[in-house]
Amino acid sequence: MDIVSFMDVEETENDLIISFALDIGEGYIKTLLLHRTLFCEFIMPEEERGTKVSLEDLDIAEEHMNTLECVTFHEKIIKIKARFSSHEINLRKLQLEEIDQIKESLTHHNYDERFEIKFT
Numbered sequence: 001m002d003i004v005s006f007m008d009v010e011e012t013e014n015d016l017i018i019s020f021a022l023d024i025g026e027g028y029i030k031t032l033l034l035h036r037t038l039f040c041e042f043i044m045p046e047e048e049r050g051t052k053v054s055l056e057d058l059d060i061a062e063e064h065m066n067t068l069e070c071v072t073f074h075e076k077i078i079k080i081k082a083r084f085s086s087h088e089i090n091l092r093k094l095q096l097e098e099i100d101q102i103k104e105s106l107t108h109h110n111y112d113e114r115f116e117i118k119f120t
Contacts, residue, residue, distance in 0.1 A: 001077070003090045005029055007098055009105045014039040016051070016109050018102060020089060030056040032087060034068060034080070036109050050114040053082035060084050070116040071106060078102075 002022040010017040018034040036051040051068040060066055065083060072079040076091040076099070091099055106117055 001088045001090050002032075003093060005093060007091075007094060007102065009101050011105060011108060016105065018105050018109075022089065032056075032080075032089065034106075034109065051109045053080060053085060053087070055085065055087065058085060068109070068115045070118065072118040072120060073103070074120045 002024075005021045005023045007021065008017075008019045010019075015038060016036040020032040021029040022032055024030050033054045034051050035054070041049050048065055048067070052064065053066050053068050054060075054063055062084065066085055067083050068080070069083060070079075070081040072081075076094075078089050078091060080087040080089070091102075103117075109115075110117060
């Protein structure tokens with residue numbers, strides 16, 4: 001399970017982005033992104049719409065179709081299930097306000113109910 005060192009939420013009229021900096025040791029990180037492109041989504045095929053999940057150095061042939069299917073919160077653990085990948089991340093280094101910001105942003109990403117958000 002990866003530990004999140006820090007996170008960022010960016011919301012504009014064109015994009016919704018949640019980025020997680022995952023600690024990979026010795027001061028290095030890799031980035032896990034949840035990204036929804038609002039401004040051109042209407043011209044995309046139905047199966048390409050929604051929040052995309054990408055991880056630095058993850059080799060997925062059709063990354064543009066790796067759409068978010070489910071996010072499960074359990075205490076300070078998040079399980080992220082996408083079409084072609086799954087990730088389990090630990091938020092123990094984040095403040096409660098940052099976790100609340102993630103939850104709020106996910107509701108914005110999910111305005112059309114394309115994925116599930118669960119709390120256990």
